[in-house]
Amino acid sequence: MNVQVPKNISAITPYPPGKPIEELEREYGISGSIKLASNENPFGPSPAAVEAIRATLAGLHRYPDGSGYYLTQALADHLSIAPGRIVLGNGSNEIIEFLVKAFVCEGDEVITSHPSFLMYQKFVQVRGGVNHVVELRDMIHDLESITRLVSERTRLIFLDNPNNPTATFLPYGRLESFLNGLADHVIVVLDEAYIDFVDESVRYDTMALIDDVAGRCGVVLLRTFSKAYGLAGLRIGYGLMEEQIAVCLHKVRQPFNVNLIAQEAARAALKDSDFYAKTLRLTAEGKEYLSREVEKLGCISYPSQTNFFLIDVKGDATALYEAMLKKGVIIRSMKAYGFDTFIRVNIGTSEENGRFVRALGEALQECGYV
Numbered sequence: 001m002n003v004q005v006p007k008n009i010s011a012i013t014p015y016p017p018g019k020p021i022e023e024l025e026r027e028y029g030i031s032g033s034i035k036l037a038s039n040e041n042p043f044g045p046s047p048a049a050v051e052a053i054r055a056t057l058a059g060l061h062r063y064p065d066g067s068g069y070y071l072t073q074a075l076a077d078h079l080s081i082a083p084g085r086i087v088l089g090n091g092s093n094e095i096i097e098f099l100v101k102a103f104v105c106e107g108d109e110v111i112t113s114h115p116s117f118l119m120y121q122k123f124v125q126v127r128g129g130v131n132h133v134v135e136l137r138d139m140i141h142d143l144e145s146i147t148r149l150v151s152e153r154t155r156l157i158f159l160d161n162p163n164n165p166t167a168t169f170l171p172y173g174r175l176e177s178f179l180n181g182l183a184d185h186v187i188v189v190l191d192e193a194y195i196d197f198v199d200e201s202v203r204y205d206t207m208a209l210i211d212d213v214a215g216r217c218g219v220v221l222l223r224t225f226s227k228a229y230g231l232a233g234l235r236i237g238y239g240l241m242e243e244q245i246a247v248c249l250h251k252v253r254q255p256f257n258v259n260l261i262a263q264e265a266a267r268a269a270l271k272d273s274d275f276y277a278k279t280l281r282l283t284a285e286g287k288e289y290l291s292r293e294v295e296k297l298g299c300i301s302y303p304s305q306t307n308f309f310l311i312d313v314k315g316d317a318t319a320l321y322e323a324m325l326k327k328g329v330i331i332r333s334m335k336a337y338g339f340d341t342f343i344r345v346n347i348g349t350s351e352e353n354g355r356f357v358r359a360l361g362e363a364l365q366e367c368g369y370v
């Protein structure tokens with residue numbers, strides 16, 4: 001074989017493959033492990049979504065509705081926005097891909113932060129675009145430095161708000177003045193995968209920003225059913241934007257990009273306000289419990305506007321990750337993100353949270369950090 005791999009593709013670091021829990025358990029000779037590493041909803045899928053999936057199965061021989069008509073309509077009603085301003089995706093990840101496909105050509109520039117969600121940069125590399133990466137300042141997007149990097153060739157700016165992995169949320173005033181100061185050829189993508197978990201006291205209406213800045217720069221909001229709605233395995237998310245941008249995204253998507261089961265489950269989950277409220281309540285309680293307990297163990301826990309948080313374990317994070325893994329508790333070391341002594345943990349069920357605290361206490365001792 002003598003295939004010619006384009007330079008931009010060979011430069012991409014593949015997504016770390018990861019192993020199914022069952023394989024890790026076999027490797028480490030453990031069982032009953034828990035995963036608090038991917039910011040998933042530990043309370044399961046909404047029962048209403050599961051019911052809707054069952055009812056959909058008999059229709060699997062048909063293609064799904066390519067326009068996602070009923071789900072789009074349900075979202076439009078739920079959010080009070082015109083259906084033409086909603087684009088559905090196979091996870092919100094796919095909307096990121098659409099944005100880059102539609103707006104970035106070779107040599108065009110995209111600005112992202114570091115550390116933040118890694119997929120933005122990857123899609124830009126695939127298109128042969130240029131990534132400009134700005135370090136977070138005090139754990140939050142450095143909007144001033146980002147503004148300084150904007151050029152004639154800047155097409156997109158990605159801001160995960162709240163940010164993954166620092167769990168910080170931009171204050172309204174800072175975001176508004178940033179948007180107001182941008183050139184009108186730029187689209188700002190606010191990735192709101194964790195918006196449901198933001199505390200009421202600091203939350204603001206981000207949807208209003210789409211209209212507030214209309215006529216200046218573009219604003220796209222990304223939302224997902226993977227987190228608060230518990231449907232990560234189905235891959236379903238959406239974007240909210242001006243219609244002019246939505247039209248472009250529809251041009252680059254496959255005709256049936258969102259599968260039938262995902263459309264129906266998402267529609268049911270949207271109506272299941274009990275499950276949604278329970279998720280938010282238990283996540284808030286778990287967060288409070290975990291931050292209190294990890295501080296008691298001598299670690300530093302960082303405030304979080306999401307369903308996960310960062311913990312400074314004051315020693316090598318990867319060694320601690322390994323020690324936790326052997327106890328059947330899977331978390332994320334932040335060393336690869338430049339936070340050498342930090343781990344990231346998502347809130348679990350109350351049993352999982354208790355088990356995490358016990359395992360952390362033992363692992364800290366074994367690693368000699370306390």
Ligand SMILES: Cc1ncc(COP(=O)(O)O)c(C=O)c1O
Nearest residue numbers: 091092093117164193224226237
């Ligand atoms: C900031 C951020 N955006 C997007 C996603 C992906 O969401 P989805 O499952 O909808 O593709 C994640 C997943 O962890 C994330 O952390």
